[in-house]
Amino acid sequence: MPKYHDELDAVLRALADPTRRAVVERLAKSPAVVSELAAPFSMALPSLMQHLRVLENAGLVTSQKHGRVRTVSLRPGALDVLHLWLGEQRTPAEHQADRLGVHLTRTTPKGT
Amino acid sequence: MPKYHDELDAVLRALADPTRRAVVERLAKSPAVVSELAAPFSMALPSLMQHLRVLENAGLVTSQKHGRVRTVSLRPGALDVLHLWLGEQRTPAEHQADRLGVHLTRTTPKGT
Numbered sequence: 001m002p003k004y005h006d007e008l009d010a011v012l013r014a015l016a017d018p019t020r021r022a023v024v025e026r027l028a029k030s031p032a033v034v035s036e037l038a039a040p041f042s043m044a045l046p047s048l049m050q051h052l053r054v055l056e057n058a059g060l061v062t063s064q065k066h067g068r069v070r071t072v073s074l075r076p077g078a079l080d081v082l083h084l085w086l087g088e089q090r091t092p093a094e095h096q097a098d099r100l101g102v103h104l105t106r107t108t109p110k111g112t
Numbered sequence: 113m114p115k116y117h118d119e120l121d122a123v124l125r126a127l128a129d130p131t132r133r134a135v136v137e138r139l140a141k142s143p144a145v146v147s148e149l150a151a152p153f154s155m156a157l158p159s160l161m162q163h164l165r166v167l168e169n170a171g172l173v174t175s176q177k178h179g180r181v182r183t184v185s186l187r188p189g190a191l192d193v194l195h196l197w198l199g200e201q202r203t204p205a206e207h208q209a210d211r212l213g214v215h216l217t218r219t220t221p222k223g224t
Contacts, residue, residue: 009130016124018117021197028201076205079198085133086191086198089140093188 007059007081014058015082019043020051024060024074031073034063119171119193126170127194131155132163136172136186143185146175 015021023037038048052072055061060079063072090098127133135149150160164184167173172191175184202210 005130008133009128012124012128012133016121016128018121021120021124024201028203030204074201074203076203079201082194083198086195089136089186089191091140091186091188092142 004081004084008085010058011060011079011081014054014060017051017054019048020055023051023055023072024078027061027072027074031071034070034072037072116193116196120197122170123172123191123193126166126172129163129166131160132167135163135167135184136190139173139184139186143183146182146184149184 015024019041022040026032026037026040034045034048034052037052038045041048052061052063056063059075061072062075063070065071127136131153134152138144138149138152146157146160146164149164150157153160164173164175168175171187173184174187175182177183
């Protein structure tokens with residue numbers, strides 16, 4: 001699946017920067033206009049726009065312009081590729097713990 | 113939590129490289145000796161050792177030397193910091209879907 005690996009590369013590279021990660025954290029709460037996103041960072045607007053472009057190219061965010069205001073949103077399912085990869089890295093011991101968890105859920109009476 | 117953010121930075125930077133990610137994928141299956149890890153990559157041993165050092169500094173792998181053989185393992189809980197961060201980024205819509213899932217699990221008779 002070369003597409004999956006390219007997507008994963010882009011997502012991880014985008015998230016490896018603390019500013020871009022902070023933007024994703026903010027957008028997970030709700031969409032925001034660019035000036036709102038810039039506020040917590042002592043950063044020139046062009047630098048923030050460059051970070052937003054990296055996030056957009058990685059498929060993590062989308063943006064829409066209404067008049068002079070650009071609103072940025074976290075793309076639904078943006079982090080799915082990372083969830084998927086992490087799931088694949090479960091070690092044999094973790095798989096065993098999962099099976100135990102499922103067993104306990106099934107055999108424990110509800111409400112306990 | 114500055115320590116958490118530093119750890120997350122290091123883990124994401126380490127995983128943003130496809131070779132290092134492939135090493136983690138291999139080690140999730142079982143520990144491996146260095147020569148085994150080097151085999152799938154057409155890469156000089158010193159380059160691989162450098163990748164292993166980045167992974168070790170990020171707390172993702174540990175290694176032990178027995179005689180002349182170095183065995184590398186995925187550190188238990190190595191990816192927990194990334195699981196944690198991803199969990200925190202769940203959008204309001206995803207939280208709602210979670211609650212629906214819990215409700216269905218609780219109200220659906222077992223065995224269906």
